[in-house]
Amino acid sequence: MATTTAPSSRAFSGRDALLFIRDYAVLLLIAVLVVVLAVVSPSFFSAANLMNIVNQNVPLAIIAAAGTFVIISGNFDLSTGAIFSVGAVVAAYVAVETQNPWLALATAPLCGLLLGLLNGVAVTTLKVHSFLATLATSMVFSAIAVLITKGSLITVSVDGFSELGRGRIGIVFYAVIVMIVFVALLWFLLNGTVFGRHVFAVGGNQHAAELSGVRVSRLRLSVFALSGLAAGLAAAIGVSRIASGQPQVGLGMELDAIAAIILGGTSINGGIGAVWRSVAGVFLIALIGNGFDIMNLNPQLKDLATGVIILAAVGLSAIGGRRR
Numbered sequence: 001m002a003t004t005t006a007p008s009s010r011a012f013s014g015r016d017a018l019l020f021i022r023d024y025a026v027l028l029l030i031a032v033l034v035v036v037l038a039v040v041s042p043s044f045f046s047a048a049n050l051m052n053i054v055n056q057n058v059p060l061a062i063i064a065a066a067g068t069f070v071i072i073s074g075n076f077d078l079s080t081g082a083i084f085s086v087g088a089v090v091a092a093y094v095a096v097e098t099q100n101p102w103l104a105l106a107t108a109p110l111c112g113l114l115l116g117l118l119n120g121v122a123v124t125t126l127k128v129h130s131f132l133a134t135l136a137t138s139m140v141f142s143a144i145a146v147l148i149t150k151g152s153l154i155t156v157s158v159d160g161f162s163e164l165g166r167g168r169i170g171i172v173f174y175a176v177i178v179m180i181v182f183v184a185l186l187w188f189l190l191n192g193t194v195f196g197r198h199v200f201a202v203g204g205n206q207h208a209a210e211l212s213g214v215r216v217s218r219l220r221l222s223v224f225a226l227s228g229l230a231a232g233l234a235a236a237i238g239v240s241r242i243a244s245g246q247p248q249v250g251l252g253m254e255l256d257a258i259a260a261i262i263l264g265g266t267s268i269n270g271g272i273g274a275v276w277r278s279v280a281g282v283f284l285i286a287l288i289g290n291g292f293d294i295m296n297l298n299p300q301l302k303d304l305a306t307g308v309i310i311l312a313a314v315g316l317s318a319i320g321g322r323r324r
Contacts, residue, residue: 023265026280029309033287041294048171053286055173059084059234061282064257064264065183066230068278069190069223071261074203074270075123075130077224080231080257082141083115084250087235089145092154092245101161105240109232115141116228120221130220138254145247154245165241175237182233186226187275199223203270259306260285263313284309 038045063080070077087108095104115137122133148154167174190196198219201209210216231250239245260281266273285306292302 023274023277025313026264026277026284030280030284030287033284033291037287037291037294040291044290044294051171051173051176053290054283055176057282057286058173058175058179059238060253060256060260061179061279062182062230062234062237063227063253064260064278064282065186065275066227067257068261068264068266068273068275069186069199070130070227071258071266071268072190072203072270072273073199073220073223074206075220075223076258077119077134077227078131078254079115079119079134079138079141080227081250081253081255082138082145083112083228083231084235084238084253085145085247086115086141086148087111087232088239088249089148089154089245089247091236091239092156093148095156095158095161096154099158101158101163104156104158104161105164105236108236108239109229112228112230112232112235113225114228116225116231117221119228120224123224124217124220130224142247149245149247151247156239156243156245162240162243165237165239165243175241178233178237182230183275183279190275195219195222200271203267203272205271256285257282259310262310265313268314 034045043049063084067077067080090111091104091108094107095101098104119130119134119137122128122137123130126133128136164174164178169177190199198209198214201212201214202216202219206216235250238249242249261273261278262268263281263284264274264277264279266278288306288309289302292299292305
């Protein structure tokens with residue numbers, strides 16, 4: 001009697017192709033943009049210009065890398081821009097009062113960590129949905145930034161304060177080195193630790209994660225604390241670069257970070273995502289903006305193009321959400 005054997009591997013289906021595009025489209029788009037911009041403007045592809053683009057987007061990349069944990073876990077953080085503002089003005093205020101630049105810059109990530117923990121408490125203890133909780137806290141934090149500065153700028157002229165944001169080794173800025181180290185640590189935390197596996201588990205199926213012994217409330221508190229810490233670290237770099245505390249400096253950064261995370265293929269439903277892809281999403285948005293500037297195109301078309309790409313990314317992430 002004839003027998004049949006099962007195929008050794010499943011055929012590569014159309015859905016698999018779409019999932020592959022979801023995961024790696026951001027890299028393909030970056031490669032296409034780099035080639036196009038190099039052709040349009042030969043000076044674009046210089047090492048100094050590319051390093052400047054990377055350096056300008058360091059704060060947003062740091063925020064997006066940590067925000068990936070929040071969204072993978074099935075939550076949102078709309079307060080990172082406001083935390084960035086508070087961290088920046090607190091650092092500037094401490095620098096002016098103490099004349100100690102490194103103490104001042106250290107207060108920004110510590111302040112961010114504290115505010116992130118407050119977000120986590122609001123979500124876990126008060127049982128408020130993360131979208132509403134962080135929307136409310138963003139208003140509170142923004143008001144705190146205005147109160148600290150009394151609505152004006154805090155100019156810092158302390159020696160050494162600008163070293164973190166403007167200093168460099170050759171053409172490589174210190175801020176870029178900080179970003180690389182921080183992103184690498186987050187990548188390892190998400191992909192090489194039990195904590196990272198629990199983040200994916202909670203985002204994929206919270207009830208199943210609870211039954212497996214995952215302490216969901218503690219994990220949520222941790223991801224919001226991490227997000228706040230990252231916003232504070234980004235604030236330290238940002239305020240060091242411009243040497244002034246501005247109460248509205250972080251306005252809109254939270255939306256840019258979420259857009260970059262979604263562009264990187266992280267599912268808004270939770271359970272799917274990668275730190276490196278979120279960072280790539282940041283630089284994709286940066287290259288789109290840079291390209292429109294180089295080609296002297298209508299800046300409103302840039303928002304249109306970015307919005308269309310984000311919608312496509314959300315659609316692709318929905319494919320992964322089905323039949324998971």
